[in-house]
């Protein structure tokens with residue numbers, strides 16, 4: 102009983118009380134007389150505590166006087182800032198921890214809420230009658246949103262909304278002056294793109310010793326736009342490095358792998374299995390699975406191998422450790438980024454053996470398997486993502502071969518020709534921007 106009383110009181114504290122209509126009209130008239138144009142009011146207003154989240158100080162000062170009359174009081178947003186955690190945000194809005202755990206439970210298949218970054222936006226919708234959380238949206242960028250919807254009292258399901266947008270290609274080039282890293286950044290490449298490039302050539306080129314002033318580089322980079330807005334997603338499609346008499350090249354093909362101009366693979370092969378021995382598959386990859394414990398639709402974005410706790414877990418490819426975390430449902434887990442296209446995850450671990458930021462080799466021990474988080478027995482849950490989407494790790498096409506297959510060579514040569522045409526200075530079309538229609542969609 103007292104809970105309801107409390108929640109009602111708190112609800113009223115969330116935002117300023119509505120002023121009487123006469124006061125509102127008076128203020129509106131004054132504002133009009135003074136010729137103030139109030140811009141940027143979003144119909145999803147933020148709560149008073151979050152004043153900094155969307156509107157500037159100017160709008161905040163006005164917001165204290167005028168409450169937009171049609172504003173729904175059951176929807177509010179929060180823009181993630183440095184150091185924000187999901188639990189602190191739930192506390193701030195006085196949302197129940199129970200609802201948070203229910204959302205984290207549905208997020209186990211996605212783990213999208215584990216790395217909230219500044220600029221991501223959370224939108225909460227309360228049920229108008231019960232005032233319980235009915236929906237939470239995570240806005241990652243204009244091309245990617247995730248909606249967690251309540252399906253019943255005990256839980257949520259998620260929907261991931263991914264828009265393909267348009268990928269615009271551009272040529273970035275320069276001469277080496279100082280290090281490759283500094284020259285690439287000066288040419289407009291990001292740190293991530295520069296790391297992708299040095300990684301691609303790591304077997305054939307020592308960037309610290311073999312690159313000299315006067316060497317040149319060319320990069321075709323494409324960036325994603327959704328409804329005219331840049332999403333922050335980009336990929337390196339082609340690279341040429343001219344080092345005195347040597348040419349080093351890399352071209353991204355439709356299978357998601359990089360090859361040199363002769364079609365030889367630049368990505369080292371992956372292991373199919375993340376363990377030395379094969380173990381029984383106790384649950385296979387199934388995007389439409391019902392969760393064995395909760396009964397709700399909950400995609401199984403990986404494959405489970407039954408194995409005793411303490412079994413060494415191996416990284417299936419060379420890469421950089423991007424997450425070493427502990428999740429209430431996924432348990433202790435590790436994520437590894439392998440170049441720009443591939444990512445692997447290893448869940449329910451007993452112990453981590455690597456740190457975030459560490460470089461690992463294919464076959465390197467990264468953890469001991471376990472039974473942590475929500476788990477029905479000792480097992481390893483293994484995921485493989487290609488271009489941001491989970492795929493079946495047991496059947497996905499991964500770089501096991503060392504060159505472009507013979508029957509794809511003609512297609513590959515056309516692709517190289519297209520990219521090189523963008524790089525050639527003689528070509529009138531060394532365009533800053535080229536329509537994405539020219540490139541295969543599947544990349």
Ligand SMILES: [Zn+2]
Nearest residue numbers: 403404405482
């Ligand atoms: Zn699993």
